[in-house]
Amino acid sequence: MPDRERVGLVVNGEPRLVEVEPRTLLVHALRDGLGLTGTHVGCDTSQCGACTVLVDGKAVKSCTLLALQAEGSEVTTIEGIADEAGLHPVQQAFVEHHGLQCGFCTPGMILTALDLLSRDPDPDERTIRHALRGNLCRCTGYQPIVESVRAAAEALR
Amino acid sequence: MIPAPFRYHRATSLEDALDALAEPDAKALAGGMSLLPLLKLRIGRPELVVDLGRLDLAGIERANGSLEIGALTTWDALSRAEELRGGGLDAIADCAAGIGDLQVRNRGTIGGGLAHADPAADLPAVAVALGLELVVRSANGERTIPACDFFQGPFATALSDGELVTAVRVSTPPTGSGSAYVKVEHPASGFALAGAAALVTPAGDVRIGITGVGGAPALVHGEDELVELEVYGDRFAGEEYRRHLARVVVRRALERARSRAERSSG
Ligand SMILES: Cc1cc2nc3c(=O)[nH]c(=O)nc-3n(C[C@H](O)[C@H](O)[C@H](O)COP(=O)(O)OP(=O)(O)OC[C@H]3O[C@@H](n4cnc5c(N)ncnc54)[C@H](O)[C@@H]3O)c2cc1C
Ligand code: FES
Ligand code: FES
Numbered sequence: 001m002p003d004r005e006r007v008g009l010v011v012n013g014e015p016r017l018v019e020v021e022p023r024t025l026l027v028h029a030l031r032d033g034l035g036l037t038g039t040h041v042g043c044d045t046s047q048c049g050a051c052t053v054l055v056d057g058k059a060v061k062s063c064t065l066l067a068l069q070a071e072g073s074e075v076t077t078i079e080g081i082a083d084e085a086g087l088h089p090v091q092q093a094f095v096e097h098h099g100l101q102c103g104f105c106t107p108g109m110i111l112t113a114l115d116l117l118s119r120d121p122d123p124d125e126r127t128i129r130h131a132l133r134g135n136l137c138r139c140t141g142y143q144p145i146v147e148s149v150r151a152a153a154e155a156l157r
Numbered sequence: 158m159i160p161a162p163f164r165y166h167r168a169t170s171l172e173d174a175l176d177a178l179a180e181p182d183a184k185a186l187a188g189g190m191s192l193l194p195l196l197k198l199r200i201g202r203p204e205l206v207v208d209l210g211r212l213d214l215a216g217i218e219r220a221n222g223s224l225e226i227g228a229l230t231t232w233d234a235l236s237r238a239e240e241l242r243g244g245g246l247d248a249i250a251d252c253a254a255g256i257g258d259l260q261v262r263n264r265g266t267i268g269g270g271l272a273h274a275d276p277a278a279d280l281p282a283v284a285v286a287l288g289l290e291l292v293v294r295s296a297n298g299e300r301t302i303p304a305c306d307f308f309q310g311p312f313a314t315a316l317s318d319g320e321l322v323t324a325v326r327v328s329t330p331p332t333g334s335g336s337a338y339v340k341v342e343h344p345a346s347g348f349a350l351a352g353a354a355a356l357v358t359p360a361g362d363v364r365i366g367i368t369g370v371g372g373a374p375a376l377v378h379g380e381d382e383l384v385e386l387e388v389y390g391d392r393f394a395g396e397e398y399r400r401h402l403a404r405v406v407v408r409r410a411l412e413r414a415r416s417r418a419e420r421s422s423g
Contacts, residue, residue: 022165022206023196044158046194047345049260058233058263064193065264068165069186069210112259133347134258 007071011036012080020067026060027051029067030077038078038107042136049135052108053077059115061134078107081114090114090152099148101139109135113149121157125150160196167208171323175296177207178319185209185321187229187269190261214268214323217241224327225292228268232256235267243421245334246327248287248354248414252279252338257347268322271304274373276311277348281374283338284308284325286354286366292324301326308373333359335418339410340369341402343393350394351402355410357418365410370403380407 006017011034018033030036030053042050044063051063054076081088090110093099100106109132116123116131123131128149129142137145168174177183184203186192187210195201215229217240224240235241235253242250256262256270256279270280271291283289284304291302293316307315316322330336340352349369356364367375370388377383383404390396 021162023160023162025159025193025197028159044197046190046261049258052260059260060264061260063197064189066165066186066189066193066206066208068167069189069208071167115259115263131259134260 005068007067009067009070009072010074012076013074018067022066022068024067025063026053026055026065026067026070026075027062030062030075033067036077036079040104040107042104042108047134047136048105049108049112049132050105052111052135054111054115057115057118059112076111076114078110081110089155090117090149093152093155094145094148097148097151098144099140100145105135105137105139109137109145113152116149117153117156122153123149158197160193161199161202163196163203164205165208166205167210168212171212171214171294171321174207174209174212174321175294175319177205178321179296180205183207183319185272187266187272188231188264189269190257190265191269191273191275209321215266220326222329224329226267226325226327228322228324229266230268232262232265232267232270233259236262243417244332245330245336245356245358245418245421246287247417248283248336248338248356248410249280249327252283252352252354255279255338255340255342255347267325271307271325272314272316272322274308274310274312274314275348276372277343277346277350277369279338279340279349279352279368281308282349282352282366282368283336283354284366285374285376286356286364287327287330287336288364290326290328291322292326293320294323295320299323304374305376310372313373330356331358331360333418333422335414335416335421337410337413337417339406339413341406351399351406353403353406353410355407355414357411357414359418359422363411365407367403367407370399377407380404380411383407 040050042048182204214227232253336356340349354366
């Protein structure tokens with residue numbers, strides 16, 4: 001059994017220490033180590049994007065990253081984007097535009113959308129679809145998700 | 158799915174990485190977009206994983222008459238690099254922008270993509286068409302390997318054990334050249350069922366790299382050579398259909414490269 005070690009991450013703005021094995025994936029460090037179960041595991045084969053979080057502002061699939069690779073990084077999960085005033089504008093847009101049904105893909109969709117909107121505050125439909133290509137949804141048919149992201153972009157501008 | 162246990166070493170310098178990789182059963186880790194899925198499936202079971210992620214090997218530098226792209230430069234950075242727009246180098250950015258998805262482009266690197274040598278990967282086509290050179294380091298020093306000698310078959314390259322790609326050298330094509338990369342992708346994975354990179358120069362030279370159709374990228378100098386292209390078939394695209402796709406992507410890549418060449422020569 002390889003040694004367990006402690007990895008320091010800044011998760012949703014707070015410095016945290018998690019005990020991991022070298023092989024521990026970031027998603028398990030977040031879910032099992034820190035109890036942040038808003039990050040989902042869908043496919044576990046790097047395809048579906050349900051596990052997407054932001055690492056230093058960039059969307060990554062946390063099932064395909066060792067926790068140790070993220071040491072010292074800022075990690076943002078779905079739990080970290082709302083504030084006292086209420087839901088984040090992207091979350092609010094998903095609520096208003098039916099951007100979710102079962103909600104399983106939603107955390108990943110929203111965090112990928114945040115990466116997109118940080119680069120492009122006014123993406124057209126094609127750009128949104130291209131950016132969300134690594135996020136699969138089995139429920140919505142994507143159209144309301146695209147509309148949610150467009151509405152969110154407008155709300156954020 | 159969780160990888161089999163391994164030890165982890167975060168390399169602090171290139172020398173440190175090469176030292177660590179001298180151990181048998183050590184594996185370099187760059188973006189992890191190919192390696193981690195293999196470790197999770199336990200197809201790979203290294204004793205030691207050497208993380209290159211913190212090495213200062215990302216970025217694009219101009220040297221005389223060429224560009225040097227650091228091995229850790231991500232697909233995302235390549236897809237947005239001003240240095241790669243115009244000047245006959247668009248195929249690199251085309252290719253980087255079409256890889257996988259945003260999350261994969263945020264992590265995956267040019268060095269890892271080349272070293273992995275997936276027969277359906279996109280960049281190998283561009284690498285042979287533009288005549289890229291790989292700068293490679295080992296404990297014994299540095300050497301450069303032309304892309305045409307680098308790819309030796311599916312997942313097989315000219316790298317020896319313990320060697321690392323540190324950079325990719327791109328010589329600037331003659332003024333007025335144009336290049337492009339076009340693929341027909343597997344709808345689920347995004348990898349190329351057939352992909353072609355074309356470079357055309359004002360002197361009329363044509364170089365076309367083709368990926369996804371054989372064990373290693375092929376280099377041809379015109380559409381007429383496609384009859385001799387070796388093509389394999391699988392359940393996603395039979396041999397005849399894949400050969401058809403190869404023709405289509407080659408023609409489209411040539412058209413786009415030519416129109417870019419015309420625009421750049423004004
Ligand atoms: C969902 C998904 C979709 C994808 N779609 C595409 C696609 O459409 N087209 C495409 O081309 N690719 C695709 N890929 C693969 C992607 O491009 C990978 O980023 C790339 O193949 C590997 O780069 P990496 O930095 O992640 O390497 P890693 O996974 O870290 O390493 C891959 C291999 O290269 C070795 N290695 C890494 N860096 C070096 C180095 N500097 N020197 C020597 N050896 C090194 C490693 O030891 C390992 O054997 C996809 C991947 C995923 C997960
Ligand atoms: S669980 Fe990570 S991509 Fe599907
Ligand atoms: S809302 Fe159910 S998977 Fe997207």
